Amino acid sequence: xxxxxxxxxxxxxxxxxxxxxxxxxxxxxxxxxxxxxxxxxxxxxxxxxxxxxxxxxxxxxxxxxxxxxxxxxxxxxxxxxxxxxxxxxxxxxxxxxxxxxxxxxxxxxxxxxxxxxxxxxxxxxxxxxxxxxxxxxxxxxxxxxx
Numbered sequence: 001x002x003x004x005x006x007x008x009x010x011x012x013x014x015x016x017x018x019x020x021x022x023x024x025x026x027x028x029x030x031x032x033x034x035x036x037x038x039x040x041x042x043x044x045x046x047x048x049x050x051x052x053x054x055x056x057x058x059x060x061x062x063x064x065x066x067x068x069x070x071x072x073x074x075x076x077x078x079x080x081x082x083x084x085x086x087x088x089x090x091x092x093x094x095x096x097x098x099x100x101x102x103x104x105x106x107x108x109x110x111x112x113x114x115x116x117x118x119x120x121x122x123x124x125x126x127x128x129x130x131x132x133x134x135x136x137x138x139x140x141x142x143x144x145x146x
Contacts (some may be wrong), residue, residue, distance in 0.1 A: 003041060012021055016035045029137075035043060037128075041113065041114075042114065042129045045061055045111055045113070045114045045129065046124055046125065046129070048084075048111075049107055049109050049124050050121065050124060050125075051082075052073065052076070052082065052092065052094060052107060053105050053121050053124070054121075055064050055076055055081050055082045055094075056076065056094025056096065056105065056107070057096065057103075057105055058081065059071050059076065059079070059081050060095075060096045060103070067098060068095070068096065068097045068098060069095065069096040070094070070095045070096075070145035070146065071093065071094055071145065072092070072093045072143070072144065073086065073090060073091060073092040073093060073094075073109070073130075074086070074091075076094075077082060081143055082094050085112075087108065087112070089111055089112025089113070090109075090110070090111050090112070091109070091110055091143050092107065092109030092110060092116075092143060093107070093108050093143055093145055094106070094107050095108075095145070104120060105120060105121050106118050106119065106120055107121070107124065108143060114129045116129075131138065
């Protein structure tokens with residue numbers, strides 16, 4: 001039998017080795033990619049919470065001469081103070097209380113994936129948010145203004 005000196009192509013073992021290496025790389029990269037997506041979602045939620053708190057503060061300055069103030073997320077949207085399309089899961093409120101002449105802004109907010117429970121604007125940036133499994137027991141009671 002004559003040997004073919006110009007044998008081209010890969011053996012089945014070589015192809016399988018490449019497939020196994022690619023599969024391992026994909027398995028190693030998947031958690032990192034999913035983590036990037038989660039981090040991006042958290043950053044967007046925090047930015048939106050900050051914006052909602054700022055809009056609530058603007059509404060406070062326009063509507064009151066001082067004292068305590070409360071506005072729901074729905075009221076901010078309905079009054080055109082906040083231009084946002086609210087999905088079914090977005091709920092919340094902004095409260096501003098004055099103590100010694102210094103106003104303190106607190107926000108209760110959920111988008112269905114993450115939640116903020118009465119944090120100040122400074123605390124919003126410092127909190128580590130994890131995906132929402134269930135809302136705290138008292139959260140729904142804090143959504144509406146008292």
